[in-house]
Structures are given as C-alpha cells and as structure tokens.
Amino acid sequence: MLGEPIRDRRAERREATKAEILDAAWAIAREEGLAALSLRDVARRVGMQAPSLYGYFDSKMAIYDAMYAQGCEQFVAAERWDQMTGDARHDIGLILRTMVQFCTADAARYQLLFQRTIPGFEPSPESYAISVAELDRLSAHLATCGLTEPGDIDMFTALGTGLTDQQISNDPGGDRWVRLIDDAVEMLVDHVEKKAARSKRPARSNGARNGRKAR
Amino acid sequence: MLGEPIRDRRAERREATKAEILDAAWAIAREEGLAALSLRDVARRVGMQAPSLYGYFDSKMAIYDAMYAQGCEQFVAAERWDQMTGDARHDIGLILRTMVQFCTADAARYQLLFQRTIPGFEPSPESYAISVAELDRLSAHLATCGLTEPGDIDMFTALGTGLTDQQISNDPGGDRWVRLIDDAVEMLVDHVEKKAARSKRPARSNGARNGRKAR
DNA sequence: GTCTATATCCAGATAGAC
DNA sequence: GTCTATCTGGATATAGAC
Numbered sequence: 001m002l003g004e005p006i007r008d009r010r011a012e013r014r015e016a017t018k019a020e021i022l023d024a025a026w027a028i029a030r031e032e033g034l035a036a037l038s039l040r041d042v043a044r045r046v047g048m049q050a051p052s053l054y055g056y057f058d059s060k061m062a063i064y065d066a067m068y069a070q071g072c073e074q075f076v077a078a079e080r081w082d083q084m085t086g087d088a089r090h091d092i093g094l095i096l097r098t099m100v101q102f103c104t105a106d107a108a109r110y111q112l113l114f115q116r117t118i119p120g121f122e123p124s125p126e127s128y129a130i131s132v133a134e135l136d137r138l139s140a141h142l143a144t145c146g147l148t149e150p151g152d153i154d155m156f157t158a159l160g161t162g163l164t165d166q167q168i169s170n171d172p173g174g175d176r177w178v179r180l181i182d183d184a185v186e187m188l189v190d191h192v193e194k195k196a197a198r199s200k201r202p203a204r205s206n207g208a209r210n211g212r213k214a215r
Numbered sequence: 216m217l218g219e220p221i222r223d224r225r226a227e228r229r230e231a232t233k234a235e236i237l238d239a240a241w242a243i244a245r246e247e248g249l250a251a252l253s254l255r256d257v258a259r260r261v262g263m264q265a266p267s268l269y270g271y272f273d274s275k276m277a278i279y280d281a282m283y284a285q286g287c288e289q290f291v292a293a294e295r296w297d298q299m300t301g302d303a304r305h306d307i308g309l310i311l312r313t314m315v316q317f318c319t320a321d322a323a324r325y326q327l328l329f330q331r332t333i334p335g336f337e338p339s340p341e342s343y344a345i346s347v348a349e350l351d352r353l354s355a356h357l358a359t360c361g362l363t364e365p366g367d368i369d370m371f372t373a374l375g376t377g378l379t380d381q382q383i384s385n386d387p388g389g390d391r392w393v394r395l396i397d398d399a400v401e402m403l404v405d406h407v408e409k410k411a412a413r414s415k416r417p418a419r420s421n422g423a424r425n426g427r428k429a430r
Numbered sequence: 431g432t433c434t435a436t437a438t439c440c441a442g443a444t445a446g447a448c
Numbered sequence: 449g450t451c452t453a454t455c456t457g458g459a460t461a462t463a464g465a466c
Contacts, residue, residue, distance in 0.1 A: 039443090
C-alpha cells in the first residue's frame with residue numbers, strides 16, 4: 001500500500017507562495033503607503049496576474065488581515081523578556097525601547113497595527129486575539145516593574161505611542177524622539193514612585209499640591 | 216459714473232459655496248474615513264454633480280489642502296493664551312488639555328493635520344506655513360513655562376500626541392487617556408525641574424543615578 | 431455656474447479555458 | 449494553479465452645451 005508522505009510538499013509550496021505575496025504587499029505598503037495597496041501591484045510584483053491572488057487570499061481585506069496577524073507575530077517575536085533583570089528602571093526602559101524601535105522601524109506596519117486609517121478594515125477576531133494576548137503579556141510584565149495601576153499602564157502606552165508617532169511623523173529616519181526614551185523612563189518611574197509614596201500618607205499630602213516633593 | 220459697490224456679492228457667494236463644499240468633505244471624512252473621500256460623494260452632498268466642484272477647487276488634493284489649512288486655523292483659534300496665569304503647572308496643563316481636546320474632538324482632522332496617511336498628499340507651502348507659525352508660537356509659550364530645552368518641548372509634544380493617539384485608537388468617545396492629562400503635566404514638570412536642579416550641580420549628581428531626589 | 435457626456439484609467443472580483 | 453477575458457463599478461478630470 002501507499003505510505004503517507006511525511007511532508008506535504010503541496011502545502012509547503014502553497015505557504016511559501018502566500019508568504020511571497022505578503023512580502024510583496026509589505027514592500028508596496030512601505031513604498032507607496034499602506035492605503036495605496038492594490039491587488040494588481042501585488043500580483044505584478046510576484047509575477048502573477050491579479051486574479052491568481054484569489055487562489056491564496058479571499059479578498060484584499062484578507063491580505064490586510066494576514067499582514068496584521070504577521071505584524072502582531074513580529075511584535076511578539078521582538079520582545080526581549082529574557083533580558084529583564086528585575087530592576088524596574090532597566091526593565092521598563094528595555095520594554096519601551098523595544099516597542100518604539102519596533103514601531104519606528106516600519107511606519108506602514110505601525111499604521112496597520114496601531115492606527116485605524118484604512119477605511120473598511122478591521123482585523124478578524126483570530127488576528128485581533130494575537131494582539132490582545134500580547135497586550136496582556138505586556139501588562140503583566142509592566143506590573144512586575146511597579147506599574148500596577150491601570151493608569152500607570154495607560155501612561156506607559158501613551159509615552160510609547162507618542163514618542164513613536166512624533167518620531168515617524170516629524171523626523172523619519174532620525175532619532176530626535178528615540179533618544180528621549182531613557183529620559184521618559186526616568187520621568188515615568190519617578191512619577192509612579194512619587195504617587196505610591198503619596199498614597200501611603202494621604203493625609204499629609206492633602207492640599208499640598210506644589211512646592212513640596214514627596215518622599 | 217458707476218460707483219464701486221462696497222461688497223462683492225459674487226465673491227461672497229463663491230466663498231460661501233467653497234465653505235459648504237469643505238463642510239461636506241469634513242462630514243464624509245468623519246463618517247467614512249479621511250481616505251474614503253471622493254468628489255462624487257462631496258458633490259452629491261452639496262447637491263451638485265462632481266464636475267461642478269472644479270469651479271471651486273482645482274483637484275481633490277486641493278480640497279485636502281484647503282481642509283488642512285482650515286484645520287490649522289481651527290487649531291490656532293482653539294488656543295487660550297489669554298487664560299495663562301504665569302504658573303507653570305497651570306499653564307502647561309492648559310496648553311496640553313487644549314491640544315488633546317482639540318485633537319480628540321475630531322479624529323479625521325487629527326489624522327489630516329498630524330499624521331501622514333493619505334498617499335500622495337502633502338500640504339502646500341502656504342498651508343504648511345500656518346502650521347509652522349503655530350508650532351513656533353506654541354514653543355514660545357512653553358518656553359515661558361520653563362520648557363526651554365528642545366528635548367523638553369519634544370517630550371511635551373510626545374505626551375500630547377501619545378495621549379491623543381491612545382484615546383482615539385483605543386477608547387474613542389471616552390476619557391480613559393484624557394483624564395491622565397493632569398497627571399502627565401505633573402510628571403513632566405517634576406522631571407524638568409529635576410533635570411534643571413541636576414544641571415546646576417553637575418559634579419554632585421554625577422554617578423548618583425538613583426536613590427536621591429534632586430532639590 | 432452648472433449641467434451632461436465622455437475620456438481615461440483603475441479598482442476588486444468572477445467565469446471559465448487550459 | 450494560472451491564465452485571459454470580462455463584469456461592474458468607481459475614480460479624477462475635461463469638453464462643451466446651456
């Protein structure tokens with residue numbers, strides 16, 4: 001009788017082609033803008049005619065969705081939890097730097113993952129789940145760094161996207177905002193510590209809104 | 216002889232129609248997404264056929280450009296310099312709150328003014344000049360609040376866009392990040408003061424990276 | 431100043447031959 | 449699995465009548 005082959009060469013080939021298509025899509029998004037993506041351009045770049053793409057993806061939005069999922073997985077892969085030391089300032093700096101560097105490295109990817117600028121696109125539940133899981137992981141790690149209040153996490157993400165956004169919009173390719181990362185970490189941690197100290201002695205700090213430093 | 220009329224009713228009517236067209240364009244941008252703007256839709260909304268728009272704007276990009284200029288002017292008009300008191304924390308809070316509220320009030324406007332997501336669009340020099348002038352004014356006012364270093368201003372703008380971005384992307388219509396504004400101001404001002412104190416005594420602070428609070 | 435008609439082009443998507 | 453051919457609809461923009 002015929003033995004089952006170990007590898008499914010058909011499926012492998014198919015996955016490779018899908019990856020090729022997505023690579024082409026990313027290249028166009030980076031060069032022409034995420035919203036400028038067209039099936040014709042993608043097809044031409046991989047040496048196909050546009051209708052052939054439908055053998056691999058159901059629609060243009062399905063391509064966006066696959067790109068979204070891929071971007072999320074790249075984000076997960078970029079994390080460096082193993083380099084955390086237990087020192088809050090070091091670890092928060094590590095996480096923030098990783099985030100900002102990842103985002104500024106590819107503005108189109110940042111736009112797809114973190115902004116809502118493509119009319120009609122929203123990630124499928126499966127793709128979105130990848131992103132939610134990663135955010136949970138991020139929150140958990142930040143909590144071990146002392147960012148335990150929801151507001152602390154939100155301030156952290158605001159700093160991350162703010163530095164990223166300014167860097168991409170106003171100094172693409174440079175480091176004008178990237179180089180503020182260490183400063184931002186110090187600022188954030190100082191602030192969280194100050195708030196923690198204040199909440200320990202709520203009576204003392206009451207009404208003394210300026211002039212005196214906590215601790 | 217024929218006296219010159221005081222008012223040019225023709226020109227007035229024309230400007231009014233242009234304004235009507237822009238209003239329609241903004242409405243579509245808000246409802247369907249900035250990138251989803253089409254001349255047909257705009258025309259239909261003002262009761263015209265698409266070609267008639269060319270009597271008022273040279274191209275679709277010219278409409279985007281007029282929207283950009285209009286948005287910049289609205290930003291200028293939203294400023295409340297007259298409410299500044301001279302107290303740094305109050306004034307920085309005022310400016311930051313004004314910025315974030317202005318931006319979150321209209322996500323499409325924020326996208327057009329502060330992000331680069333429309334393929335092929337960039338503001339004309341005349342429109343861009345409005346924006347540059349406003350940024351200069353902003354920097355000058357922030358300088359009177361003690362944000363004198365370029366990095367301080369950059370940190371301020373990063374905080375502003377970060378809070379705005381997160382608010383728009385992850386809690387549209389809510390206030391999850393907006394309510395962090397006061398906290399952010401305190402955090403920023405504390406940090407700037409700490410840096411200023413440190414730079415006054417560079418020798419003492421050298422190597423003492425944590426543990427001791429400045430001042 | 432606005433219209434109709436049209437030019438030109440491009441988009442996403444489908445049918446069916448090979 | 450990829451192609452050609454085509455459908456359908458949309459886009460921006462122009463020409464010219466009224």
